[in-house]
Amino acid sequence: MHNLVENLKENQAVMLETLKQIVEKESPTRDKELADELATYIAGLFEKLTSGEASIIQNEIFGNHVRGEFGDGEEQILLLAHYDTVWQKGDINEKIPFKIQGDIAYGPGVFDMKGGIVQGLYALQALKETNAPLNKKVVFLCTSDEELGSPSSQKLIEEEAKKSKYVLVLEPAISKQGALKTARKGVGIFKLNIKGRAAHAGVEPEKGISAILELSKQVTYLHELTDYSKGTTVNVGKITGGTTVNVIAAEAEADIDLRVKTKAEFDRIIPIIKNLKPSMAGVKVRVAGGINRPPFERTDQVISLFNMAKKVAQENLGFKLEEKETGGGSDGNFTAPFAPTLDGLGAVGDGAHALNEHIIISQMPKRSALLALMIKELAN
Ligand SMILES: [Zn+2]
Numbered sequence: 474m475h476n477l478v479e480n481l482k483e484n485q486a487v488m489l490e491t492l493k494q495i496v497e498k499e500s501p502t503r504d505k506e507l508a509d510e511l512a513t514y515i516a517g518l519f520e521k522l523t524s525g526e527a528s529i530i531q532n533e534i535f536g537n538h539v540r541g542e543f544g545d546g547e548e549q550i551l552l553l554a555h556y557d558t559v560w561q562k563g564d565i566n567e568k569i570p571f572k573i574q575g576d577i578a579y580g581p582g583v584f585d586m587k588g589g590i591v592q593g594l595y596a597l598q599a600l601k602e603t604n605a606p607l608n609k610k611v612v613f614l615c616t617s618d619e620e621l622g623s624p625s626s627q628k629l630i631e632e633e634a635k636k637s638k639y640v641l642v643l644e645p646a647i648s649k650q651g652a653l654k655t656a657r658k659g660v661g662i663f664k665l666n667i668k669g670r671a672a673h674a675g676v677e678p679e680k681g682i683s684a685i686l687e688l689s690k691q692v693t694y695l696h697e698l699t700d701y702s703k704g705t706t707v708n709v710g711k712i713t714g715g716t717t718v719n720v721i722a723a724e725a726e727a728d729i730d731l732r733v734k735t736k737a738e739f740d741r742i743i744p745i746i747k748n749l750k751p752s753m754a755g756v757k758v759r760v761a762g763g764i765n766r767p768p769f770e771r772t773d774q775v776i777s778l779f780n781m782a783k784k785v786a787q788e789n790l791g792f793k794l795e796e797k798e799t800g801g802g803s804d805g806n807f808t809a810p811f812a813p814t815l816d817g818l819g820a821v822g823d824g825a826h827a828l829n830e831h832i833i834i835s836q837m838p839k840r841s842a843l844l845a846l847m848i849k850e851l852a853n
Pocket residue numbers: 555585586619644645803
């Protein structure tokens with residue numbers, strides 16, 4: 474066991490150098506050319522570090538996905554990552570250069586989630602170099618479009634999850650305390666369209682039906698669906714409507730974000746949103762949309778997976794691991810319905826998507842060791 478920990482500790486400088494390489498290969502979700510370059514690089518790195526086999530899964534719109542296989546066995550453990558970032562080409566020069574200050578490394582995507590990719594790959598290398606006996610194969614799936622909600626990778630992720638005994642997600646841990654994520658809310662996205670009737674606001678206002686007035690009533694109703702005791706929130710995050718000040722608005726629209734902790738809440742709330750009724754005569758109300766990501770629920774299996782991680786951290790690495798739930802979604806939401814999933818096993822740091830995005834360098838070998846020890850335990 475300690476072999477693994479030592480191996481990774483000794484590799485801290487190499488891991489940091491690899492992180493620099495990966496971060497300097499910028500990979501905005503919508504820049505296929507850049508993304509493809511990084512995909513190829515990661516596939517090569519996977520083969521070099523793990524002696525496993527990596528394949529490139531072609532993708533027409535976004536960057537290609539990478540799928541690596543390490544070890545063998547009938548059953549598999551899925552190691553899930555994404556290499557795209559919310560940053561744009563050139564941000565590494567202009568906004569957030571890669572830099573090291575003491576124990577902190579800054580750069581676009583270091584925390585979300587290139588640090589996690591590096592930790593995952595070196596964990597596999599450590600398992601290889603210490604000849605850890607594994608009776609399951611590890612599939613490393615690194616996708617290209619998580620930051621957009623995984624339009625081109627969702628199916629692939631679900632397919633791999635269905636084949637997996639366990640899923641370990643390399644998304645960042647929760648801020649500096651480094652808690653793992655054992656529950657994520659499900660996300661629903663809807664568009665509300667309201668049609669009223671236009672009329673001159675001064676000459677014959679009585680002939681108009683204001684879509685904006687109707688919208689305001691619907692927005693109030695929608696927000697009242699929020700129930701913090703159940704963990705359910707409804708937010709109208711954007712509204713548009715009307716044409717100009719002296720016209721009764723004929724049309725208005727709203728974008729609605731729904732978050733729930735459980736599928737049962739989805740089943741309760743979605744029909745309410747889908748069947749919104751007009752409050753005024755002559756108004757037409759239409760709702761489009763639905764589930765964007767299912768909830769990642771904190772099931773008994775998830776809890777026992779976390780307890781295993783906690784024990785491993787305490788006994789082998791000497792730190793106390795915490796767990797938390799989050800309202801934000803990840804690809805863990807797609808795997809959770811199919812296999813016990815533990816999320817937040819990536820980098821420790823802070824500032825995802827923000828100018829202060831950074832990771833704590835000395836945590837890299839520790840978290841990598843946690844991951845390696847978890848895999849060793851689960852593949853037993
Ligand atoms: Zn992420």
